[in-house]
Amino acid sequence: MYPREIVDKALRLHSQGWTDRAVAQACGVSIQSVRHWRKGRRRNGRIDAASYCPICGDGELAEEAYVYLLGLYLGDGYISPSGRANYLSIVCGDVWPGLMDLCHASMARVLPTSVFRVQRIGCTEVKSTSKHWPCLFPQHGPGAKHTRAIALVPWQTEIVGRHPEGFVRGLLHSDGCRITNRVKRTVAGKDKWYEYPRYFFSNNSRDIHGLLGRYLDQLGIEWRMSNANNLSIAKRDSVARLDTFVGPKR
Template identity: 50%
Template sequence: MYDISTRKRALALVSQGRSLNSVSKQTGISRAAIRSWQTRLEPLRWNRARPCPRCRDAPEMPGQPHAYAYLLGLYLGDGCISYLRAGVYFLRITCADAWPGLIDECADAMQTIRPDNKVFRVQRQDCQNVTCYSKHWPCLFPQHGPGKKHERRIALEPWQQEIVDAHPWEFVRGLIHSDGCRITNWTTRLVGGERKRYEYPRYFFTNTSTDIIRLFTGTLDKLGVEWKSLNQSRAAVTISIARKASVALMDAHVGPKH
């Protein structure tokens, strides 16, 4: 990252009539960077972000643990962290356009965790990527690593587990909002010789990572939510929540996507 004085010196050379190419060769700064400074001199906001609570001499939990628990669930389902440059990473969570309320909740949680960093919404086909740049995403989500999540071990750090234990429903909501759904099933029964249709709500959660499935079901067990694993031929595992009392609990704390 270049400080303001360096940026001003490069722009001063350009103002003398020098080409971007010649200024780049003289200063060692890329033409793209110099061109961007012509429209924005100030560094992007991530350079001025407050310190990471996990990087301090005495690490602390994120200041809003309920928002963190929800964002952790979203990240484990539909999120990824990528390296940008100069030690900066970006967290990206992909949300379907069909659920605008979910997109808003995702952006709010991300902004709450890194309040000094700008949250972007990048439109893609039928979805939005909710993104935020920070040097500290790997500190806050140590599950980040090379390769796909289901191909590597996913385990919570003790401080993360403490947050999930304190805010289990927010964690479950994040997982359901990423890789889960609430649907209405139906069946028919013969009653007095007449076939009648019955409808009942049901929750599903599907993920290819056995570790993430274990985190989900382990949290459900602590909450008293009954579940079962469906038999499938595909690699992904689907967890079903269909018992009336358990669905009522899920409806009270999670609810359908919106």
């Protein structure tokens, strides 16, 4: 009987598109064992993609992928019922294919279920089906996020506290942007234009603004509210810090 961590690793690699042979070589097990695990057979019980959950069942949470996906979900995601399971959907703009690929890869790492894309007008929904998505995103609930309280539960707070950069990146990749700000100033009677980069985060939920602000504070990044719905990061050092792990959408 192989250790559970070997089985978990095999399932994660398979969810990322690895072949049975490649998974077996990476985990140091036989191809037959990988096939049995993939089909949900284990000597001490069943484990398959449908039952795999790092919160309520077996499995180890891929924390860095999770915090990024959490940020995307709070900005542009939702969960909806699908028979006995649930869809997790993240809406991605078609002008940012790189962001779409990151979202797709993060979903596959967090839960070993199929990830697919549905084309919409001007955007694409990256989707995955599992009954366990509400376990991973307890912020799920009826109505728009800005109409209800949004807070992290204790286990999420611990994980985001260990990986604040990924969480901030996910939020800014969802409802944020990096722009070049232009201002005009009159010097010695002449108008001069100055340009500088700036980050904005636009969301209707004060709670989600508060979460972003909390982890920007943890990272030592200065920010302010431009208005009720827009958070701004404009200080040169703070923008430079964000550029090291966020940068423009691609």
